Amino acid sequence: MSLPEADTTADFATAIAAGDRAAIAQALNLLDDKRTEARRKATALLAHLQRDQQNPKGQLIGITGPPGAGKSTLSASLIRAWRRRGLRVAVLAVDPSSPISGGALLGDRLRMQTSAEDDGVFVRSLSNRGQYGGLSAEVWPMSIVMLAGFDIVLIETVGVGQREVDVARLCDTTCYVAQPGSGDSVQFLKAGILEVPHILVVNKSDMGAVATRTLSELAAALNRTHPDGDWQVPVLATSAANGTGIEALADALEEHHQLLQSRQQLATRRKGYQAYWLHKRLLEEYGSAGIEKLGGEKQLLAELESQDMNLFKQYEALRQRLYPDIKDTFA
Amino acid sequence: MSQDTVKRDRPWLMRTYSGHSSASASNELYRTNLGRGQTGLSVAFDLPTQTGYDSDHPLAHGEVGKVGVPINHIGDMEALFDQIPLEQMNTSMTINATAPWLLALYVAVAERQGVDPAQLQGTTQNDVLKEYLSRGTYIFPPEPSVRLTTDLIAYTVQNIPRWNPTNICSYHLQEAGATPTQELAYALSTATAILDAVQASGQIPPDRFTDVVGRISFFVNAGIRFVEETCKLRAFSRMWDTLTSERYGVTDPKQRRFRYGVQVNSLGLTESQPENNVQRIVLEMLSVTLSKNARARAIQLPAWNEALGLPRPWDQQWALRMQQVLALETDLLEYGDLLDGSPVVEAKVQELIDGAHEEMARVEAHGGMVACIDNGYIKRELVQSHTRRIRNIESGELQIVGVNCYQESAESPLTAGEESGIMKVDEKAEREQIESLKAFRASRDKDKVEAALQQLRRAADDGSNIMPASIECARAGVTTGEWSEVLRNVFGEYRAPTGIDISPMEHGDSAALEGVRNRVRKTGEELGRPLRLLIGKPGLDGHSNGAEQIAVKGRDAGFEIVYEGIRLTPAQIARAAQEEGVHLIGLSVLSGSHLELVQEIIQELKKIGASGIPLVIGGIIPEEDAKILQAQGLKAVFTPKDVDMNTIMNSMVTIIRDANGLEAAA
Structure with a gap:
């Protein structure tokens, strides 16, 4: 297989937006x-x-939560x-990679x-590629492609505690399955x-008293009340096995989406995700010294959120600023 | 001592597991086998029948009549037993998820033959729990499956008293990698789970419950370590005796007997130098006959060439003759138990019993057998044991003659010749079966069919015993697919845990594995992203042990493995490959339907514009078919001969490199 090649980038983007499966798969590979x-x-x-x-x-x-909570079957019911x-x-389904083989x-x-x-x-599975408990670097860029072609993009990942911070920072709506x-x-x-x-979900409500x-x-x-505004966090019971509570969960997810839209918050939030993603990548590559050199975390995030978005362009520009002698691969 | 002064024991039931193409072709085979001295029938059903699909269902394509006989309705069942008087027959049916249905058809055919169903003798395997762990012909989630199992048991104990309603299987657990200890533990845990469920169902009056215990029988495997296997069977007998007495209060020793049938190991049969399988099979047969107190009641032997493809009638006759020579020519049946009092045997038996008790306690601690299937505990344990076995073969620690030692061989006259030593299923069989099914459907009384299905739906819903409604369906001309569809709608379908999420094996990694890992990583770097494989099983074949091992090994070699599991349509596989952006698709097929399935997958890939993805296959694939597949564009065919998994991984890397225009070495 050679590199994916559409006639022009514009055609490629149009095909993705139209939901062309081959084009979307190609874009994710790219x-x-x-x-x-x-x-x-x-x-x-x-x-x-x-x-x-x-x-x-x-x-x-x-969608996040501990292993065995039934996230995948719940996702299947939601779909x-x-x-x-x-x-x-x-769907982007994220599973851990092996620390020994990388597989x-x-x-x-x-x-x-x-x-x-x-x-x-459309389902794409992803390994977290060494980001234990977190999301690999590919998740945000892949989400951008999927958002262009689908009404809902679902990121499913294991998380038990502090490590699911990634998913909370990269999604419009986070649902925790206990x-x-x-x-x-x-x-x-x-x-x-x-x-x-x-949204908090207790799945397997068919387990009865324990679940209650x-x-x-x-x-x-x-x-x-959720820290990011007047949103009352619902606590819902579902059973993927019996199919109960699924409609209510879909309703709650839809309601939160409506809220973000009515407040016109989506645009700023999405910029925030990208800023978070860029900051994280740069921190990994250049350490806190690198972030300091770019003005510190707070200023960097503010700066990124005020800019026009183009993920890889922003990324390259910041690397250039840090090390001007790095060859700009995308110029 | 001359033969006429000695009282010989009666030989065990001798069967051959068989059935293929169509009901009438199988009927002919059965009558031939009975004529040759076979004393019971063992019916092999095809995969659509086992998984509840009619022959014309899309998932059935390529599978009709392959690994057994297709049975769609009472007409097929009647043809299967044509001129075979059921009141004189002892029929074993390897059927699980659809067991109540096939028994219902058997009862309805008996009625048509004018036989009182209460007279029927035989066995329904009816052990769905092991299907989730190995073999894979389950349909419904564990809970409703256990309910169907218990319904069948409760029904036969009350209405067909000489029927063996369930054959708890440790056979397939061994195939999936179980050690003798695990076989003992999981089979006995399954038996208690089922008996407890029958008890809890309230269908059997408490004073008749020991009759249920007395009807439980087992289906066991015997591998090549025949001393240990003999000890395993003695351990089984002893543990079952204690368990039935202590847990269920059975006082009659006859009802506490560990009654079992056996099929000796097909896991250990080799494709290389297949003639060696004859001595393997004979030694394995010894392990289940040597000890009189733990002797099998029914034996079926595999044919020497099962690792090559489907056996021919002559191959099955040879297997039957092995049993006859042991039972009739040798003096084995003239003596009491040969092993009683041996301290060596006694110590080994005790060791197995102790180990099994420990594992049973662990199962209990994890919530019992049904919970341990649903939460993946047992499957993971089995995958781990199997992985260990494969690693030991690779390293040479476990020696297999003709496979990893003494590989040189003169050319075998057995596999020469036109048929290359295996059976070819009639290609017209599927088409003819579908035509006859359509004719049957058209000839039925539709109102009667609908009424019977309504009754079935009600029984499934309200929890009454499923058998009477199923028998009514059989009489009315309902089909296998219709019966199953009703229950699918009520109970839902299920996907069992794959068990492949085990940790990498504890012992040090070999240089060979390191080498593959480097190639995987380097090739990934050259292609810009990590190498990804799709592993899946198209069709209805649920024997997933091989695919699971490839998935685990692939992960350990550094591939990202998208594991798609069993029962996939060609369209699903093609789509998954595209959506997941994989570099290679690895298929596994053991049912003999590889030609049809591969062709369809190639077409599907083309249809969605993904035909650039290289395709390889593993399974029981005759050499002649391998050539056809390669001519169609398949990049590699792996068979049981390929025991070194590092070599398999390496060739997959090479195929990926080649498909992407990189030179072979990396």
Whole structure:
């Protein structure tokens, strides 16, 4: 396979926006590709996709929670509910990589049981590529592509405590799925380790009393108003096995989306995600000394949020500023 | 001592697991086998029948009549037993998720033959729990599956008293990698889970419950370590005796007997120098017959060439003759138990019992058998054991003659010749089966069918025993797909945990693995992103052990593995490959339907503009077919001969490099 090649970048972007599956798959491969030529093409593509940043499309939803809470089966039920509502859904399913080999087993797709006939669902599995508990560098750029072609982009990832901060910083709406009978989530929430989600779910409510208890413990531990504004965090019971509570969860997710839209917050939030992503990448590459040199975290974030968005362009510009002798690969 | 003064024990039931193409072709085969001295029937159903699809369902394509006989309705079942008087027959049916349905058809055919169903004798395997761990022909989630299992048990204990309603299987656990200890522990945990469920269902009066315990039988595997295997069977007998007595209060020793049938190991049968399998099979047969107190009640032996493809009638006859020579010519059946009192055997038996008790306690601590299937505990343990076995073969620690030692061989006359030593399924079989199914559907009384399905739906919903409604469906001409569809709608479908999320093996990594890892990493760098593989099983074949091992090894070699699991349509595989942006697709097929499935996958890939992705396949693929597949564009065919997984990984890297215009070395 040679590098993906559409006639022009504009055609490529149009095909993605039209939901062309082959084009979307190609674009995701391209964004994953670290070769210079690929990066140049990716930058051009993102320029097209991020053009209309004042009117951001889609809803970016993060689903996180401890292993075994039933996130994948819950996601599968949600996908079916969204499809019934006529919404097109893309999923980024993130699994951990092996610290020894760097390889990974990506098995979430199996649990999503997507049909081969439905063109309204697209699943890409991703290894977290060494970002243990967090999200790999590819997640944000890939989300941009998916948002262009789908109504909902779902990022599913394991998180137990402080490490799911990534998903909370990169999504419009974060949904935390707790495991019935485990006190961990309550403890994390009380201790402030758990980033407060927009929606709390106790899945496997078919487990009966155990689930009900966890539900009430979580509700009690939670300050119901979300830190980012007048949003009352709902605590919901679902059972992916019995299919109960799924519609209510879809409603709550939709309601939060409406709220962000009515407040016209989506555009600023999306800029914020990108700024967070850039900051994180630069911090990894150049350490806190590098961030200081760019004016410190606060100033850097403010600066990025005020700029026009083009992910890889911004990234390259900042690297240039740090080390002017670095060859600008995308120029 | 001359033979006429000695009282010989009665030989065990001798069966051959068989069935193929169509009901009438299988009927002919059965009558031939019975004529040759076979004393019971063992029916192999095709995968669509086992997973609840009619022959014309899209998922059935390529699978009809392949690994067994297709049974869609009462007409097929009647043809299968044509001129075979059911009241005289002892029929074993390897059927699980759809067991209540196939038994219902058997009962309905008996009625048509004028036989009182209460007279019927035989066995339904009816052990769905092991299907989640190995073999993969489950349909519904564990809970409703256990309910169907218990319904069948409760029904036969009350209405067909000489029927063996369930054959708890440790056979497939061994195939999935179980050690003898694990086999003991998981089979006995399954038995108690099922018995507890029957008890809890309240369908059996408490004073008749020991009858249920007495009807539980087992289906066991015997591998090549035949001394240990003999000890395992003695351990089984002893543990079952204690368990039935202590847990269920069974006082009659006859009802506490560990009754088992056996199929000896097909996991250890080799494709290289396949004639060696004959001595393997004979030694394995010894392990289940040597000890009189733990002797099998029914034996079926695999054919010597099962690792090559489907056996021919002559190959099956040879397997039957092995049993006859042991039972009739040798003096084995003239003696009491040969091993009683041996301190060596006793110590080994005790060691196995102790280990099994420990593992059973762990299962209990993890919530019991059903919970341990759903949460993946047991599957992970099995994948781990299997991985260990494969690593030991690779390293040469475990010696297999003709495979990893003494590989040189003169050319075998057995595999020469036109058929290359295997059976070819009639290509017309699927088409003819579908035509006859359509004709049958058209000839039915539609109102009667609808009424019977309504009744079935009600029974599924309200929890009443599923058997009477199923028998009514059988009489009315309902099809296998219709029966299953009703229950699918009520119970839902299920995907079992894959168990592949195990930690990398504890012992040090070999230089060979390091070498592959470097190539994987370097090639990923050259192609700009990590190498990704899609591993999946198209069709209905659920034997996923090989695919799981490739997935685990691939992860350890540094690939990102998208594992798609079992029962996938060609369209699903093609789409997943595109969506996931993989560099290579690895398929696994053991059911013999590789030609049809691969062709469809190639077409699907072309249709969605993804035909650049290289395709490889692993499975039981005859050499002749391998050539056809390669001519169609498949990049590699791996068979049981390829035991070195590092070599497999290496060739996949080379294929990826080649497909992307990089030179072979890296």
